[in-house]
Amino acid sequence: xxxxxxxxxxxxxxxxxxxxxxxxxxxxARVSTAGEQSLDEIGEDPARSAGLINYLARERHGSPFEHxxxxxxxxAPIFVFREFMRHxxxxxxEESGRYRELKPVFYIPxxxxxxxxxxxxxxYTFEDGTPExxxxxxxxxKDAYVIAYESYVKMLEAxxxxxxxxxxxxxxxxxxxxxxxxxxxxxxxxxxxxxxxxSHFPSYPQREIEMVxxxxxxxxxxxxPLTYGAFEKSGRIAP
Amino acid sequence: xxxxxxxxxxxxxxxxxxxxxxxxxxxxARVSTAGEQSLDEIGEDPARSAGLINYLARERHGSPFEHxxxxxxxxAPIFVFREFMRHxxxxxxEESGRYRELKPVFYIPxxxxxxxxxxxxxxYTFEDGTPExxxxxxxxxKDAYVIAYESYVKMLEAxxxxxxxxxxxxxxxxxxxxxxxxxxxxxxxxxxxxxxxxSHFPSYPQREIEMVxxxxxxxxxxxxPLTYGAFEKSGRIAP
Ligand SMILES: O=c1ccn([C@H]2C[C@H](O)[C@@H](COP(=O)(O)O)O2)c(=O)[nH]1
Ligand SMILES: O=c1ccn([C@H]2C[C@H](O)[C@@H](COP(=O)(O)O)O2)c(=O)[nH]1
Numbered sequence: 001x002x003x004x005x006x007x008x009x010x011x012x013x014x015x016x017x018x019x020x021x022x023x024x025x026x027x028x029a030r031v032s033t034a035g036e037q038s039l040d041e042i043g044e045d046p047a048r049s050a051g052l053i054n055y056l057a058r059e060r061h062g063s064p065f066e067h068x069x070x071x072x073x074x075x076a077p078i079f080v081f082r083e084f085m086r087h088x089x090x091x092x093x094e095e096s097g098r099y100r101e102l103k104p105v106f107y108i109p110x111x112x113x114x115x116x117x118x119x120x121x122x123x124y125t126f127e128d129g130t131p132e133x134x135x136x137x138x139x140x141x142k143d144a145y146v147i148a149y150e151s152y153v154k155m156l157e158a159x160x161x162x163x164x165x166x167x168x169x170x171x172x173x174x175x176x177x178x179x180x181x182x183x184x185x186x187x188x189x190x191x192x193x194x195x196x197x198x199s200h201f202p203s204y205p206q207r208e209i210e211m212v213x214x215x216x217x218x219x220x221x222x223x224x225p226l227t228y229g230a231f232e233k234s235g236r237i238a239p
Numbered sequence: 240x241x242x243x244x245x246x247x248x249x250x251x252x253x254x255x256x257x258x259x260x261x262x263x264x265x266x267x268a269r270v271s272t273a274g275e276q277s278l279d280e281i282g283e284d285p286a287r288s289a290g291l292i293n294y295l296a297r298e299r300h301g302s303p304f305e306h307x308x309x310x311x312x313x314x315a316p317i318f319v320f321r322e323f324m325r326h327x328x329x330x331x332x333e334e335s336g337r338y339r340e341l342k343p344v345f346y347i348p349x350x351x352x353x354x355x356x357x358x359x360x361x362x363y364t365f366e367d368g369t370p371e372x373x374x375x376x377x378x379x380x381k382d383a384y385v386i387a388y389e390s391y392v393k394m395l396e397a398x399x400x401x402x403x404x405x406x407x408x409x410x411x412x413x414x415x416x417x418x419x420x421x422x423x424x425x426x427x428x429x430x431x432x433x434x435x436x437x438s439h440f441p442s443y444p445q446r447e448i449e450m451v452x453x454x455x456x457x458x459x460x461x462x463x464p465l466t467y468g469a470f471e472k473s474g475r476i477a478p
């Protein structure tokens with residue numbers, strides 16, 4: 001049952017499927033104004049499409065952005081998923097510690113991850129640690145992960161149920177999930193999970209969830225460039 | 240920074256506040272039929288109140304049950320909260336590993352918790368383990384928890400940020416939260432998180448979340464006895 005322990009410092013995001021385009025937003029907006037000629041013509045004209053989408057975002061007419069769907073396969077540590085799943089306008093299916101044996105894959109920060117917190121709670125920033133602080137972190141984490149995984153395997157080998165044995169595993173354990181969101185919910189997610197230090201509406205996400213958010217953002221920007229542009233122009237506040 | 244490690248085998252649930260009564264359901268149902276005399280009179284007559292509430296539950300008219308609110312303070316391990324927070328029609332505020340130092344309180348099953356899983360995935364049942372299996376479990380868990388907590392403290396003492404250091408802590412770590420739900424969402428939660436083995440719609444929750452659900456159910460039954468009775472009569476399926 002025992003497998004080699006693997007350490008990762010990255011997260012991965014794959015766009016599995018989507019039904020999401022700027023045209024979907026225009027068509028949904030049109031429903032509100034059916035017959036109003038100005039809007040009926042916009043779909044054909046790229047400049048006017050951008051204008052309408054910017055208008056909807058600026059005026060916070062959010063609902064036309066909802067008739068879209070993006071499904072991502074995300075691989076990240078459990079502590080990231082705990083924050084992620086607080087976003088309620090989304091559908092989730094996650095790997096289960098009840099129904100399968102979990103693999104020993106654990107998070108250890110890369111050298112680039114700033115380890116030292118400065119400033120007050122809520123609005124703090126991070127600084128690099130010293131090489132010694134990094135070494136202490138890596139060693140402390142590996143020590144804990146190895147014993148946790150050994151304990152897990154010992155219980156499984158003794159015949160204990162997976163759902164009981166897994167309680168020893170750390171929140172650094174990698175998990176995976178499908179998550180499906182519409183563009184409005186995704187913009188709300190991005191507005192909270194990417195940092196906007198110094199902006200009028202600052203946001204201080206934990207770096208590891210921001211790493212996931214950045215990869216989702218890149219896919220979103222490709223699928224819906226006008227909507228993405230409007231989101232940027234609105235100070236990255238979701239409509 | 241280091242504190243004595245504590246082991247718990249229980250969960251706790253406290254009703255913090257509520258605005259939830261059977262009369263709320265009747266009043267909400269009345270809105271749909273304002274002027275219809277039969278319903279207008281029901282509120283005054285206990286037998287007819289029970290009849291109406293049973294009718295609403297049986298016909299799955301769920302919305303009148305939503306104009307109610309119950310706030311619970313729950314203390315349980317993180318692996319329980321991960322399952323809990325998949326329920327989206329609720330409001331949550333949980334203790335944060337980013338914003339505070341976490342206490343070394345960890346879950347170890349009591350002797351009553353059946354440790355051995357039998358039968359197929361999804362519909363399996365549990366049996367008692369042998370005394371040896373219980374001993375192996377307790378020892379494996381304590382070994383993992385002690386090292387995890389030592390690693391956590393070592394990183395904090397080295398000046399590493401709380402949000403980084405906490406990644407070594409197991410999903411057995413106790414957390415606490417406020418959760419607020421309406422009666423309809425609570426019935427849905429109960430229908431999924433208490434077991435209905437052998438029923439037409441079976442449900443196989445992990446025992447530890449069921450322990451939380453049972454305590455919430457007891458509070459709900461006291462606040463809304465007619466609604467609770469109707470829920471029972473409907474086979475514990477939420478309207
Ligand atoms: O009975 C279950 C099994 C899984 N999950 C959800 C919670 C997590 O998001 C994920 C994995 O949970 P575990 O099976 O590891 O508890 O699936 C539940 O809500 N209930
Ligand atoms: O930046 C944060 C901080 C907390 N939480 C939520 C997720 C968990 O439900 C709980 C504790 O999370 P941590 O602070 O331990 O990540 O609060 C977030 O979603 N984002």
